[in-house]
Amino acid sequence: xxxxxxxxxxxxxATGFTGQLVSQYISKTxxxxxxxxxxxxxxxxxIFSVANKLNINDDRIFIADSNNIESLVKLTSKTKVICTxxxxxxxxxTNLVEACIRSxxxxxxxxxxxxxxxxxxxxxxxxAEEKKIKIINSCGFDSVPSDMGVYYxxxxxxxxxxxxxSMINMRVAGAKGGISGGTYNSLSNVLEEARVDKDVRKTxxxxxxxxxxxxxxxxxxxxxxxxxxxxxxxxxxAPFVMAGINTKIVRRxxxxxxxxxxxxxxxxxxxxxxxxxSGQIKGFLSxxxxxxxxxxxxxxxxxxxxxxxxxxxxxxxxxxxxxGYYNLRFYLTVGNKTYVSKxxxxxxxxxxxxxxxxxxxxxxxxxxxxxxxxxxxxPSVGLGDSLLKRLQENAGLTFEFNI
Numbered sequence: 001x002x003x004x005x006x007x008x009x010x011x012x013x014a015t016g017f018t019g020q021l022v023s024q025y026i027s028k029t030x031x032x033x034x035x036x037x038x039x040x041x042x043x044x045x046x047i048f049s050v051a052n053k054l055n056i057n058d059d060r061i062f063i064a065d066s067n068n069i070e071s072l073v074k075l076t077s078k079t080k081v082i083c084t085x086x087x088x089x090x091x092x093x094t095n096l097v098e099a100c101i102r103s104x105x106x107x108x109x110x111x112x113x114x115x116x117x118x119x120x121x122x123x124x125x126x127x128a129e130e131k132k133i134k135i136i137n138s139c140g141f142d143s144v145p146s147d148m149g150v151y152y153x154x155x156x157x158x159x160x161x162x163x164x165x166s167m168i169n170m171r172v173a174g175a176k177g178g179i180s181g182g183t184y185n186s187l188s189n190v191l192e193e194a195r196v197d198k199d200v201r202k203t204x205x206x207x208x209x210x211x212x213x214x215x216x217x218x219x220x221x222x223x224x225x226x227x228x229x230x231x232x233x234x235x236x237x238a239p240f241v242m243a244g245i246n247t248k249i250v251r252r253x254x255x256x257x258x259x260x261x262x263x264x265x266x267x268x269x270x271x272x273x274x275x276x277x278s279g280q281i282k283g284f285l286s287x288x289x290x291x292x293x294x295x296x297x298x299x300x301x302x303x304x305x306x307x308x309x310x311x312x313x314x315x316x317x318x319x320x321x322x323x324g325y326y327n328l329r330f331y332l333t334v335g336n337k338t339y340v341s342k343x344x345x346x347x348x349x350x351x352x353x354x355x356x357x358x359x360x361x362x363x364x365x366x367x368x369x370x371x372x373x374x375x376x377x378x379p380s381v382g383l384g385d386s387l388l389k390r391l392q393e394n395a396g397l398t399f400e401f402n403i
Contacts, residue, residue, distance in 0.1 A: 005079055007036045007078055008035055008363075008366040008367060010062065010082055011023050012082055012083065012086055012096065013085040014040060016041075016085055017315040017351070018110065019085040021355035022085060023039055025356055027055075029394065038060030039051060042066065048061060066086060066096065069099055072095055072096050072098075072099035076096070076099045080366050081108070081362050082105055082106075082107050085109070087110075088113060088190075089116050090116040093111065093116060094120065098124070101124060101127050101135075104131055105133070106365050108365055109136075109138070112142040112187075115194070115197075117137050117138075117210055118210060120137075134365060135376045136365065136377050136379060136383065138249050138378065140353075141345075141349040141353060142242045142246055143378070146249065146250055147380045149170065149330050149399070150330065153341040153401065157339060157401075164261040165339075166333055168266075168267050170328055171232075171269075172329075173328065174327040175327070177316060204244065208255075210248040210252040212256070215259075220251065223268070227284055230270065233272055235272045235279060239286075241290055242269070243270070247267055250378075271283075315351055316351055321348045321351050322348075326345045328343045328344070329342055339401070341399070341400060342398070343397060343399055344397070344398040344400070345397055346397075353396065356395040357391065360390040364390050365382070365383065368387075369386060370387075371383075
């Protein structure tokens with residue numbers, strides 16, 4: 001069906017904060033290429049306003065409704081790939097996934113909602129696999145740097161030593177950036193679902209909660225919940241707020257490639273806070289924002305945080321996005337030796353870098369030769385070397401290996 005589709009790519013949710021950034025990036029980076037792309041949203045006035053700023057013709061502007069699946073089927077039937085920024089995905093994403101399967105359209109998003117990914121795996125993976133459709137989740141800061149960082153690191157270490165690392169510990173060495181209302185709303189929705197649904201809690205607390213049924217095993221434990229001294233990095237470490245989704249995406253990737261790194265492969269994530277007493281104190285202080293943001297809906301603390309943080313459609317300024325960055329270190333254990341690789345991003349992780357990673361994932365999906373793997377996939381399994389190349393050439397990511 002893709003041969004009859006007029007467009008390579010449509011951005012769904014182009015009027016939202018991240019959707020506009022993705023659209024601006026594609027317009028700026030690919031305006032002189034043959035990429036055929038369009039934008040879509042549910043509000044006609046807003047979508048035409050965005051289109052006007054980007055000089056997008058009327059025949060590349062589309063209106064649809066997340067609650068009207070037939071409108072989504074009509075939308076997805078026009079393009080090879082749908083790239084969506086409309087969250088919370090647990091509320092607004094399921095119909096779009098079904099529409100993509102019905103119209104044989106590939107799909108990518110930036111969800112960090114573990115419980116929703118589990119639902120669509122259970123409901124749609126087999127159908128997508130049979131129809132040879134790629135549904136690729138978590139193509140932003142959660143979880144491209146983690147997933148592609150492991151993919152890259154294992155590829156290089158095998159080339160150098162003939163072995164894969166049996167353990168990789170990712171440590172956030174530094175990061176700077178803001179938060180958007182959409183991201184905060186998605187986090188809040190995940191926590192509320194977990195409070196009322198034991199199956200959601202089970203998925204969130206199971207280290208292998210996104211692995212295929214029958215492959216939910218391995219040496220990994222729950223993500224770090226406290227401040228400890230880490231011998232691998234020789235530093236105090238604290239919980240990393242994105243670990244809950246990133247680690248599960250990496251483990252799903254490993255399961256989907258039939259445990260290529262060994263059935264005993266383990267992976268975890270944490271934030272480096274430094275050495276000595278100052279590092280320990282910094283670690284404890286880093287727990288405060290996590291504590292505040294995860295309070296129960298309706299509580300006084302939660303209401304205060306809701307008031308202070310950005311609302312839907314709002315996010316960090318351009319200056320904050322441009323001045324942001326992140327530096328991730330991957331400690332690889334091979335036998336009795338430890339090696340270190342890095343993934344460095346040139347803008348704030350949540351928006352500046354995420355918008356570029358998502359855009360390049362979508363373009364990769366539309367135009368590049370990718371692995372012959374289908375279903376509900378991860379970035380590394382669905383896009384592989386083609387995405388790795390795009391991230392380095394276009395999206396401002398640097399992959400380094402010290403050996």
